Amino acid sequence: MKLTEAKQQFINSWGAFGTQWGINRTMAQIHALLLVSVNPLTQDDMMEELSISRGNVNMNIRDLIGWGLVDRVIISGERKEYFSAEKDIWKVATQIIKERKKRELDPMIKLLSQLENIEGDKKDKDVQQFTQVIGSIKKMGQQADKTLDLLIKADENWFTGSILKMFK
Amino acid sequence: MKLTEAKQQFINSWGAFGTQWGINRTMAQIHALLLVSVNPLTQDDMMEELSISRGNVNMNIRDLIGWGLVDRVIISGERKEYFSAEKDIWKVATQIIKERKKRELDPMIKLLSQLENIEGDKKDKDVQQFTQVIGSIKKMGQQADKTLDLLIKADENWFTGSILKMFK
DNA sequence: TTTATTTTTCAATATATTTTGAAAATTCAG
């Protein structure tokens, strides 16, 4: 397979993969494009490569910066802004975990905590089951939260080294 | 907070949470409803509780069965079909992990393997970076695959017990 | 300043996804 073809397939597949995980297809494609580009790109480069509009590139690039996956790069002597993606996949993964945890897991745990306190007969089967289900989801969420915090703090070698060994 | 109100809020929030993860809102709501229902429900029950159409209930219920999260229940003497959700949250989580792994992670790793073999100058910076990025994503994917396999096999006590202790 | 270049915004448009509801298929009691 030729490089150009492979790049294109990676970009498309990464986009499709993203949508399955609630990530905007174009955002995933831009991320993929920057991952496989040696040099930083301008918004015009991305418009051209992906055949999308200026507004689309701009919004998604700013989202990616918000996720901490893409950086603005200043190239001296150049008027335009350039962008490049973090290439260390471990950092990419921990960054995504960090953000999703903050945006989704933490609020969910907060909500579940509120739902745990039900007024009414504690002997009522409905009340019992509800608090049991909510409580166990919350517990699992807190466990995930804790584990992910450790994962985020750990560096790649520590993880692939120590932990993986434990898993035989 | 009253039970009815809490249930409703849980169902709505679970639906919203689901959409962020690429899961159909109604599917997540049906799942939530079944999680907090003591007894199995019919399609009509769900139509009423969630104010949605028969077709919608039917399609999503069958999806949930396909995900292994909901079971058909036969109630003797009753003509209608009843449905109930697995209440053990650990089982729910492992089932979801199992399915997403099978449907998404495994195909992605397969694709990346194909993209690793690029014809052309191995000294070319573009080729080098591409294979490096693809290779590292694949590696991380394989690692996740391995770890999740162990997680799926492990039972809850083993996980919450041994593993969590290791994480202090 | 003024002006050319570049970035950002956002209402309008296009696309994708979900939902409806009625018809068709299936199931099962009589």
Added chain:
DNA sequence: CTGAATTTTCAAAATATATTGAAAAATAAA
């Protein structure tokens, strides 16, 4: 079998999400 009850299908409609593109804002060179 027959027919009423129930489930399933799926084209059409509704809704939600993503994209465009041109105007406005911001930036920096002259």
